[in-house]
Amino acid sequence: MRRRILAFILAITAIFLIHIQTANAIVIREGSRGAEVTRLQQRLIELGFLNTRATGVFGPLTKDAVLRFQRANGLTADGVVGRATTSAMFPTTTSRSPVPQTTTTVLREGSRGAEVTRLQQRLIELGFLNTRATGVFGPLTKDAVLRFQRANGLTSDGVVGHSTVTALFTPAQNNPVSNPITSVLRRGSRGAQVTTLQNRLIELGLLNVSANGNFGPLTQSAVEQFQRTNSLTVNGTVDSETARKLFAPPEPPPSIPSESPEPPPPVAQDPNPPIHTEPTPPVQPEPNSPLVRFNGVAGALTGRTVIIDPGHGGRDPGAVRNGVRESELVLDISFRLKRMLEEAGAVVLMTRETDVFRSLLFRSAFANRHVLQLETERLRSLIAGMPSQQAQTGATTQSPVQNEQVMQTLIGLQVERAQLQQRQSDISSQIAIIQEILVLLTILDEDRAQLKKANEASDSAAIALEKSEIFQRELQLNDLAARIGLPGSTHDIANSNLLLRQQETEQITVRLSELNQQIAAAQRLLEQPAQTENPIPVPPQPEVPPTGNSSISEAINMWNSKIAMFDHYINNPLLESREGIFALARDSSNNVQANEMLSKVFDLTRERYQDNIVFISVHINSTTQNATESSGIRMFYRHNGPTFAWGVGNPHYYLNYNSTARRSLSQNLLNSLNAFTTFQGEVTSPTRMDFSVLRETNLVSSLIEVGFINNAGDRALIVQEQIREDSAAGIYTGLVNYFNSLR
C-alpha cells in the first residue's frame, strides 16, 4: 500500500515536472521569428539540413529542414521544434547557457588557444589541413574537421566534441602516414571516401569542380595527373600507395610548435595615442575563405529610420591594441550595417562617415536636429495641405457640425491607413517568399548542371541522385509559388513579381505619408479649441485671434530656433562643453536635469517620432588593463530612474525616456548579435548605463560593444572581415526583430 502511494506521488510529481518543463521550453514552429529561429537555422545549416542562409524567419524551407532532421534522428516528424528536437539538435549544450561550456572542451569555429593549436597540428599530421597551426579555429580548420569527420564516419558538423577528439587521437590515427582512404577507389566509386579524395585533389589544385562523392572522368584525370607528378603508376586508380602519397604531410611537421597567432606584447596604456599616419590593415588570419555577404530583405524596414553612430574617430581612435583601432573597425561595421538596412528599405543616417572627430554632443545634436526637421516639415505640409477656406476664416472654435464632419473624415482616413498598413505587411512576407524562391532556383540550376555532368559520364547512380534532388526542389518551388499565387516558379516570373510588389510597396509608402499628413491635419482641427500650450509667449489679448495657420507658423519658428541651437554643435564638432540647448538646469531640489528647451524636444520625440526611428551607437569594448578575460557582446541602454549599473546615476535628468522600448531594442540586438557571432564569452541581458549619446536624445537607443579589443581572442575575430559582416548582420536582424515586435 505504501509503495503504491509512493508510486502515485512519484507519478504525479513527474507529470507536474513535465508540465513545468514544457511550459518553459521554447517551442519554435512555422511563423516564428527572432534570434531563436536564427540560431536554429544556423544549426540546421551546420548539420547540412538547410541550404539557404539564416534569416530569423521560420518559413517553409526551414520547416522542411526540421522535418528532414527529425526523420533522420528518429523523432516525431512534425516540423515543430520542441524539447526533444532541440536536445537532439544541440546535444552538447543542453540549455542556452550564457556561459560557454568549459568542462567538456568543445572546439568549434571561433574557438582559439592552445587546444586549437594542438587540434590543428594533429589535422596537419593526418593530412587534413594544409596551413600552419594558428591557434584560431577558422573556416579552413572547420573544413579540415569536416573532411576528417566524413572520412571517419562521424557526424560531420565541423564541431570537435568528444567522439571527434577520440577518433583524432586513437592509435590507428597515430601513424603519421595513415590516411582517410581505406578502400581502393576508381572510376564509378561513390561515397564519403570519394568526397574526401576529391577535397584533397581540390586542395592540391588538381581538381576544379566541387566535391560530389562520384568518381567520374574529371576525378580520374586528376588522380592520373597526381600519379604522374609523383612517379606512381599512372592508372587513375587510388590504391593504397597513391592514397598514402596523397595524404602524406606536404612537408615535415614543424619541430617548434607554433605559438599564439598574436603579434608581440601589448602596447602600454593609450590615453593619448600617437597621431596615426598610416592605417594598419587588419590582419586576416585565414585569408583563403571568401566573404559570405549578408543582405537585407527588401521591404523589411520600409518606413523606418536608423541613425547609426560609429564611435570615436579622428583624434580619438577609441580603444587601441596592437595596431587594431576601435574607430576604424566600428566605421567598417557601420557601413556594412548601412548597406543591409538600405537593402531592406530603411533610411539610414550616420553621425560620421569618415575618420573624423565628433563630440558626443555633436552626435546627440545630429539626432535631435533630425527629429525637429521632420517636425517642421510636417508642420509646413499641414499649412500647405490645409483647405484655404479654413485658413482664411481661422475660426478658433469649431461648430459641433464641423466637428462631426471632421470626425467622419478622420475615421475614413484611419480605416484606409490601417488597410494599407496590413497590405504593406502582407507584401513584405510575399517578398520574403519570392526571395526564397530565387535562392532555390539558383540551387536548382546547380542541380541541373550536376545532372548534365552525370549524364555525360553515364553515371547512373549519380543521375538517379540528381533527379531525385531536382524533383524535391521542384516540389518545394511549386509549393512556395502556390502560397503566394504565382503562376509558376521561373526566374522571370519570380523577378517580375518581385518588381511588381516592390512598386506597390513604394506606392503604398507614398499614400501612407499623405494619409498621415491628412490625419494629423484633421486631428489638429479637432484639437484646436483646446490648444493652450504654446511655448512662444503669445502677446496678451491679440486683436485678431491667431488662425490655425499662424499658430502652426509659430510652432515652426519655435522648432527652428532649437534647430539653430543644435546646429551650433554640428558646426563646431569639437565643442564638448554644455551650452545653449545642452546647458544643465536644476530642479527644485537642486538635482541636475535637462533644461526646458531640451525637455520639449524630448517630449516631442517621444510623442511623435519614437516608433519609426532608432539611434544606435557602435563600439568595441575595452577594459583599462592591457589584457582582459572579458569577451563578447555588451549592450547598454538608458532608462528612467537610477541608471548606472555601478556608481551613481542621475535619475532626475529627464523622466520620460521610453524605458520599455529601449530595453526591448537592446535585448533584440543582444540576442541576435549573440546568435550571429562566436565570441568566447556571452552575456544575455543588456545593462543600464548613463552614456551621453543615450541620455541626450529621446529616440529609442542602444549602445553596442562588439567584443573586447584587449581580449586577444575577441581581437583575432573582429579583425576578420567576415566577423564584422556577421556582426553587422546581427545588428540588422536585431533591428528587424525589434521593429516587427512593434506591429
Ligand SMILES: [Zn+2]
Ligand atoms: Zn567606444
